[in-house]
Amino acid sequence: xxxxxxxxxxxFASAFSVLLxxxxxxxxxxxxxxxxxxxxSLAEGFKAGVTMSHLSVQGIFSSLPLIxxxxxYQVNIPAxxxxxxxxxxxxxxxxxxxxxxxxxxxxxxxxxxxxxAFAAGSTDA
Numbered sequence: 858x859x860x861x862x863x864x865x866x867x868x869f870a871s872a873f874s875v876l877l878x879x880x881x882x883x884x885x886x887x888x889x890x891x892x893x894x895x896x897x898s899l900a901e902g903f904k905a906g907v908t909m910s911h912l913s914v915q916g917i918f919s920s921l922p923l924i925x926x927x928x929x930y931q932v933n934i935p936a937x938x939x940x941x942x943x944x945x946x947x948x949x950x951x952x953x954x955x956x957x958x959x960x961x962x963x964x965x966x967x968x969x970x971x972x973x974a975f976a977a978g979s980t981d982a
Contacts, residue, residue: 882967889974902973909976927964 889899896902938949 885967886970889970895975905976906972
């Protein structure tokens with residue numbers, strides 16, 4: 858009963874959620890840059906992040922379901938294509954690539970600066 862007939866009807870809710878996500882990313886970046894997190898400086902945060910990170914093939918594959926779930930919008934692709942002004946595969950690829958790139962940039966920025974801001978404080982534990 859609450860599913861709209863067109864995706865364009867969700868434009869205000871979607872715009873609000875994008876703005877809220879950008880706000881969270883900016884807060885994390887400012888926390889890291891203004892030394893308000895647990896790391897004394899950006900350099901120490903990077904140093905602590907490098908020493909605390911344990912990259913492994915098993916870790917990458919265990920995070921794969923989370924990554925796939927984060928970008929799980931394949932059910933919306935036909936609706937996105939239907940609402941394009943110029944209905945072409947090239948235009949659809951452009952829209953999907955732009956959305957995916959923006960989301961990936963937000964995830965990477967929040968993750969990197971979140972680690973930098975709070976990694977040094979967790980080395981004591």
